Every structure is written in structure tokens, then in C-alpha cells.
Amino acid sequence: MTTEIQRIVFSESIKLADLIDVNFKLLNVLSRFGVSLGFGENTVSEMCARQGINLNSFLLICNVYTYDDYVPSAELMSEADPVTIVDYLHNSHAFYLEKEFMSLEKNLKAMVEPCDDMQKKVVAKFFADYKAQVENHFEYEESVVFPYVRGLKEGGRQESYSIEQFEENHSNIDETLSDLKSIVMKYLPETCDTVLRNEVLYRIYRLEEDLAKHTIIEDSVLIPMVNRLEA
């Protein structure tokens, strides 16, 4: 952008409770950093110091997660720690696979209960394929990208890989989920219970948003940070 507009963003002195009040979806972020509730009047910097979390990385993620047009300053980008970002992304993967997808699958099952066998099968297969696609996507990041970043931070530059390869091959996983949304909303028979259907839709919308932020953190935070380390 030609003019850099300095927006109000989270800073280290904000209380955790206020942080959540501004954006309750950061509850997800907190749990992925291993921060439990019951933090009283603690500020972000107090909490980070106590839990040994890199403060700048935490702020960076909260800001990206909350403000759509947030562009982190070069200063913050160089002070944040790529390994903390990787830890966060790794914990997010676990959360999606172990929690979110399980719940969504359960909700889907309950929703299609009144449908005929073919319809049940179709929805189950679509979801299973989606899950496999996402697992595949995560697997590459877990087995190639994250170890590479950790190694790089410890000082070892592997010549065989560079983050550019990740940048070029980072695949899209949002279209299938968006299709699932259309199918649930528009094309399943009316016999499906509306309340159960709504539950599924709320879940998909939340997951969709969460995954979109996840991708932004990979593309606009992790990749530039690692670029800098490689240079």
C-alpha cells in the first residue's frame, strides 16, 4: 500500500480478558498456545512471560487472526520467532484433525439420519475424501516444512529445500469445504432436521474462517519470516 495506515492492534499491555472480549474467536488461539482459562487480570505480556511464550509471535498471531487488513511491521516480523509460529500451526493441525473434524463428522451423521442410504453414503464419502485431502496437506507441512524451519532456526541450512518450494506448492483446501456448505444448505432433502443442519452449518462457517486464518499465517507470516532467515 502506498499509504501505511497504522491501525489499532493488540499490544502487550492488553489484559487477556479484554483480548477475548474484542475477538472471542481468539479462545481457539489461546488453547493452541496451551493457555488455559482462569487467567484473572493477567496481561498478555505477563502471561507470555509466565508460560514462556514468545510475546511477539503471540501478538502477531492474535493480530492476524483478528484484523483482516493487518500487515505486521518489519520490526515485529524480525522479532517474532518462527519456531513459535510452527508450534502454533502444529497444534492447530492437531486441533482440526482430533477435535474439529470428529465433531463435524458426528454432526453430519446425525443430520443425515433421516435420509436414504444413498444420500447418507454420498455425504459420508464426500466428507471422508475432504478429510483425506486435508490430512495430506497437513502431512506435507508436518513432515517437510516444519522440520525445515526448526532446523533452520538451529543454524542448519539444508541446501536441498527452501521455503520457496512451499510457497509455490501450498495447495488450496478451502473449495471442498465451501462445497460441503452449499450441499448442506441447498441440496440435502427437507427431511433433514433444521436444527441439526444449522449446527453443521455454524460449524462449517467457523471452521472455514479458522482455516482461512491458518492459511494466512502460513502464507503471510511463516513464509516471509523464513525467507528472511534464509537470506
Place this chain on the structure above:
Amino acid sequence: MMKAGHKKVLLIIPSMIVARGIEAVLGELGEFRVEGILSDLSHSSEARLRNMDADVIIIDPVVFDYVSRMNGRSRIAEHTDAAVVALKTIPMDDEQLKQYDGFISMYDQAVTVVKKLRDSLSSRTEVADSDEYDLSAREKEILVCVAKGMLNKEIADHFSISIHTVITHRKNITRKTGIKTVAGLTVYALLNNLIDSGSIEL
């Protein structure tokens, strides 16, 4: 699509000052009227984009990040048939500008802006086949082929049409159903009894 009276303009501009400025300038001249302002292209903005049925969209390409800026135009095209004019707030090379139906500069005279908007509309006269949202018979046939896993080339040969025509049909199918993936289209075809489950692997 082009009704008598003013034409609808949608602004996708993050700067409220600039957006309001354009709104005021166009308002004085009539002909074009700003009917909506979006500050970004988030998911909810996309839904509004589809709903507004704008004739012209003026977009500040900074709403796209650097990587997606090259394909910004086609992202808009997924949602609307409107002509899309770029507002040059940042230096853009010809490659980037070429995708748009025109561009305006921050320093253009008001009349120049109106002229450029008119030109952008006439460059897009072939638009808007119909506001029909149900799939046509041909689209259904093609959807069935897609669901069965046929490639564009195979579909083109099967119906003796060009690949380009197949792609146009597929774009329309996606626009009408909101479904983008082959897996999703297969589910659509099954749920709407366009194919029976015996003809694909479940």
C-alpha cells in the same frame, strides 16, 4: 441488464476517503451512481458482490495481496458479470492492468472517469445471458459427465463441441450451484437424481 436511468456502481476500495470522493464526483454527474462500498473482499463481501447486480465495479487492486493481484479480475468474475475497472492507487504494470475492462487514475477529471466507465461497459456487451439460476438441459448433461469423472477434452469430443465451450458451461454450472469441485458436483448430481449411484464409485 442495462436499465434506463442510472447505472449501478459498486466500489471495492479500502480507503473511505477515496470511496466517498468517487461517490460524490459520480453523484454530481448522474448516469453512474454508487450503490455500495466494500472495503475488502472477505467472504461476506463476496456474498454482497453476488447480490448487488452492479453494472460496473471500481476496484482498488490493493485489496488483493501481492500474489493474487495478477488474477484479481477473475476472482471478481466468479461472483458477478459486471464490468470491472481498476483504480490506480499504486504503480501497476501492463500485465496487471490488462485483465481489467479499463482503469482510472486518481487524477482523472470527472468527465474522463464517466467516459472510461462507459467504455468499460461497452467492452462487455456480450455479458449476461440470462438471470436463470436453474441448470439448462445442456448444463445438466455436462454436469453428469463431470460427475462421472470425464475430462474436459472427453466431454468436448462426446458432444462435438469445443473445449472452450465446455469450460464456459462448467463456469456457469459453478456459478449457478455455488459448487466448485468435481467431488461436490458429483454429490449434487446424485442428490438431484441426475445420475444413479450405480454409475459411480461410492
